[in-house]
Amino acid sequence: MIFHLDTTTPQPLGVVLLKKRIDSNNSSELQKAFTQWLQQTNNFVFDCAELDFIDSSGLGAIVSCLRKALEQHGDLKLAALGPKVAMIFELTKAKKLFSVFSDRSEAIQSFSTVSPK
Amino acid sequence: MKTLLVIREQESAWLLDQFPGIHPLLVPICNKPFIEFLVDFAILAGSEALRIVSDGGLRDVELYCANGSRWGVEISYGNINPADDTYTVIEKNRRFCLKERIMIISGFLFIRYDKKSDYTSLFASLQSGELLRCPHGSISLTGDAASVISPAGTLPFSLVALDSIGKYYELSMEILRSGLNKYVLPGYSSEADCYIGRNVIIPKSAEIQKPVIIGNNVQLLANTVIHANSVIGSNVIIDRDSVISGSIVMDNTYIGEHLEVENKIAAGNLLIDPESGSSIIMEDPHLLTAMTPSRVAGTLLRRVVHTFAATILILIQLLPWLLLRPIVGMQGKWKRKREPYYTALAGKNVTLTSTYIESNGSLSTLAKTLALDRFSLLFKVLSGELALIGNKPVRVNASIRLLPNRVAGYRPAVFSYAEAEDWPEFCIDTEIVEHYYAVHSNPMKDISMTQKAIFHRTYQNHCT
Numbered sequence: 001m002i003f004h005l006d007t008t009t010p011q012p013l014g015v016v017l018l019k020k021r022i023d024s025n026n027s028s029e030l031q032k033a034f035t036q037w038l039q040q041t042n043n044f045v046f047d048c049a050e051l052d053f054i055d056s057s058g059l060g061a062i063v064s065c066l067r068k069a070l071e072q073h074g075d076l077k078l079a080a081l082g083p084k085v086a087m088i089f090e091l092t093k094a095k096k097l098f099s100v101f102s103d104r105s106e107a108i109q110s111f112s113t114v115s116p117k
Numbered sequence: 118m119k120t121l122l123v124i125r126e127q128e129s130a131w132l133l134d135q136f137p138g139i140h141p142l143l144v145p146i147c148n149k150p151f152i153e154f155l156v157d158f159a160i161l162a163g164s165e166a167l168r169i170v171s172d173g174g175l176r177d178v179e180l181y182c183a184n185g186s187r188w189g190v191e192i193s194y195g196n197i198n199p200a201d202d203t204y205t206v207i208e209k210n211r212r213f214c215l216k217e218r219i220m221i222i223s224g225f226l227f228i229r230y231d232k233k234s235d236y237t238s239l240f241a242s243l244q245s246g247e248l249l250r251c252p253h254g255s256i257s258l259t260g261d262a263a264s265v266i267s268p269a270g271t272l273p274f275s276l277v278a279l280d281s282i283g284k285y286y287e288l289s290m291e292i293l294r295s296g297l298n299k300y301v302l303p304g305y306s307s308e309a310d311c312y313i314g315r316n317v318i319i320p321k322s323a324e325i326q327k328p329v330i331i332g333n334n335v336q337l338l339a340n341t342v343i344h345a346n347s348v349i350g351s352n353v354i355i356d357r358d359s360v361i362s363g364s365i366v367m368d369n370t371y372i373g374e375h376l377e378v379e380n381k382i383a384a385g386n387l388l389i390d391p392e393s394g395s396s397i398i399m400e401d402p403h404l405l406t407a408m409t410p411s412r413v414a415g416t417l418l419r420r421v422v423h424t425f426a427a428t429i430l431i432l433i434q435l436l437p438w439l440l441l442r443p444i445v446g447m448q449g450k451w452k453r454k455r456e457p458y459y460t461a462l463a464g465k466n467v468t469l470t471s472t473y474i475e476s477n478g479s480l481s482t483l484a485k486t487l488a489l490d491r492f493s494l495l496f497k498v499l500s501g502e503l504a505l506i507g508n509k510p511v512r513v514n515a516s517i518r519l520l521p522n523r524v525a526g527y528r529p530a531v532f533s534y535a536e537a538e539d540w541p542e543f544c545i546d547t548e549i550v551e552h553y554y555a556v557h558s559n560p561m562k563d564i565s566m567t568q569k570a571i572f573h574r575t576y577q578n579h580c581t
Contacts (some may be wrong), residue, residue, distance in 0.1 A: 015547065055406060056403070083390060083395035084395055084396075084397040087395070088387055088397065090377065091377060091378060091381075091388065091404065091405075092375075092376060093375070093376070093377050
């Protein structure tokens with residue numbers, strides 16, 4: 001996981017590059033790290049371009065991150081879901097919970113177009 | 118006419134990658150093994166014999182199709198080299214190809230046909246040569262036509278090259294949408310566009326939309342929705358609140374709860390997107406799981422209980438058997454017959470000595486009342502070849518289309534559940550009773566059912 005703050009948008013945006021796998025071995029790490037990232041911003045883009053696999057605990061961790069972001073009046077959007085990862089999101093209906101974009105820049109751009117609350 | 122089916126391993130290797138463990142010719146299309154479509158077409162075209170030749174293994178196909186008597190055709194098998202051309206294949210199968218007209222189906226291709234059409238006279242009148250060709254194969258004819266009549270317009274069948282998982286999915290959907298009445302498909306169909314197999318449990322809260330095909334031994338749980346254009350294979354469980362739409366769920370698959378399978382192929386723990394061709398192996402057993410017969414613990418306990426009970430029965434019956442067997446035998450009322458029967462394992466048979474005692478005398482009636490006709494079979498329980506109670510063993514019969522050991526729960530036994538429930542031996546409901554207990558019984562219940570079976574025999578013999 002690589003996190004950086006993007007300041008090109010009206011509000012600072014947390015961009016997280018997820019790598020390889022998110023499963024029961026590392027899903028808790030994501031949740032812990034997300035709690036820290038929340039102190040810097042409440043809007044996030046999870047870039048899944050390099051994510052090869054996700055299991056139910058990884059999915060649970062991402063949904064938990066979304067819930068925390070929404071509680072802070074922010075949002076979490078997904079970008080560049082690979083076909084295998086997309087299948088898991090579709091199968092579990094989790095895709096309906098997220099705004100999904102084809103690539104990272106499109107997801108970042110979407111935060112600029114949304115009028116600030 | 119005869120049909121020569123030439124299958125090259127290379128053409129179907131992609132299917133083996135997608136569904137490992139299933140021979141490509143046995144991969145189901147709308148719950149019907151692919152080979153059966155080819156056999157059906159060969160029969161419709163007037164073939165009396167079919168020879169399947171391949172440069173790969175055909176063992177599983179041989180086990181499934183056997184000698185073809187189920188379809189009333191003679192099926193034989195042969196090997197070819199990957200480099201053999203059609204001419205060489207015919208030369209290598211000269212004995213088969215002699216004299217009669219030969220339809221050569223070459224390649225891993227599906228033939229679109231209509232079971233209502235008359236292909237026999239058409240094929241008898243077609244001139245020899247290549248009839249149809251597609252990128253991965255062709256249909257051609259050798260030999261002279263009986264009376265040459267040029268068919269009006271195009272031929273009433275066409276070819277589909279099966280070369281990708283996308284094509285496989287498209288073909289299944291095409292059959293579902295518009296071809297259900299063109300092919301003989303497995304299952305019970307009381308209304309159009311709906312085929313349902315045996316032992317399918319559908320709760321009131323489940324919703325099923327046509328067209329749909331559901332295989333045998335399927336359990337839908339509460340609030341499941343099967344949308345139109347879905348194929349559900351055999352031995353499948355769809356857990357509660359899950360939705361299947363435009364998808365193929367292959368045999369032996371568990372679909373977890375609250376899931377949505379849309380335009381996908383689920384095969385065991387493998388989920389395939391036919392559009393992109395990508396697939397993912399599920400590591401979470403509560404999402405998708407392959408249902409392997411993991412009955413080891415239950416089977417072991419059942420076997421121990423059955424062996425124990427059979428030993429007690431042998432000890433009880435030993436003295437009466439030693440006393441009555443020679444006397445009743447000398448009276449000519451003790452008749453025996455050795456025949457092969459299907460076991461619970463596909464492809465394996467067991468030879469049993471069935472005993473028939475004529476109960477028209479006091480001693481022979483006593484022998485029958487004490488169930489001495491089953492005495493020799495009890496030893497098969499000790500060797501594990503029979504259960505103490507289960508299904509009435511089915512005699513090996515080449516004309517049986519659905520082999521009993523392909524039906525879940527078939528367990529040939531000394532006593533049958535139908536006997537325990539006092540159902541007539543030859544009654545349409547007998548099979549249902551036996552199947553019910555085969556699925557729902559447990560080792561302890563088996564003991565009480567065995568007691569009931571023996572009691573009913575005693576009671577019946579006492580009454581007669």
